[in-house]
Amino acid sequence: MNDQGNIPTAAAQQLAEMGLEGFPPYLMNRIMGRYNAAVRQEMAVQGLTTPQMRSLAVLSVIDGILIRELAVYTVVPQSTLSRALDPLARDGLIRRVTDAEDSRATRVFLTDTGRAAYNRLWPHLTRANEAMFAGISDTEKRALIGTLKTMLRNIRKHDF
């Protein structure tokens, strides 16, 4: 390979791809780029943005957390997240409550309407995930999850 305009051969491309594919962050960015785009499309049909869908998903398992915690779990900047929550509150899917211990902090709760909405979304969300794991055994998937959990503990800045 040089910079004189030679087109790389298929074999050279394969070799080079093996190089890229030995680097996990490359693989994970490629995978999540596709997964998130698929979910974004599915959610747009349902009238929701990705931060809104992720908020419903996180609250369905950890209800009543602080907005700043929800921002970490959803991987969405807090200012973006606050704006995304406005329509969910307006439509009665969530309730925002001032924290009992800190009047500057807000907790977010899923309402029954919100939980029902999330239960309707879930089949659409699992589709992209199941497609991604086609041909991968439960054992292999469990091992992947175990390694990913260690990686998250290594790299996260919060204690959750």
Add this chain to the structure above:
Amino acid sequence: MNDQGNIPTAAAQQLAEMGLEGFPPYLMNRIMGRYNAAVRQEMAVQGLTTPQMRSLAVLSVIDGILIRELAVYTVVPQSTLSRALDPLARDGLIRRVTDAEDSRATRVFLTDTGRAAYNRLWPHLTRANEAMFAGISDTEKRALIGTLKTMLRNIRKHDF
């Protein structure tokens, strides 16, 4: 848990986290959110954006690919990528060449200056990756890479 303003206990939060952590896309978005933020900070110090850094990284292993292929490998929209390449071309790190077979398509080549610049970046890039794999054995890492490769093949839209 309910929506009456009760604060979840630490135990309930732990249980709920186990629920989220059984869902690989959640773990992968959390991990890549932190990893990409760390790399973005490192690269800002070097005067580069993430699309620019990724372009140099991909071209260092697969030189001379089409811009539309580079957009897939870097997981950056083509319009964003084209703008990101302008300063790299101006500073002589890459060369853009009209494709010999399709005059509407452009190939991107790393120059010797670009390759030298990338070699200086590499230690900064590996740091975040190594931090992420602390305490993970080579065997476990190889298994992870194998599973991630299958997942990318399952989900990607291109044949690379």
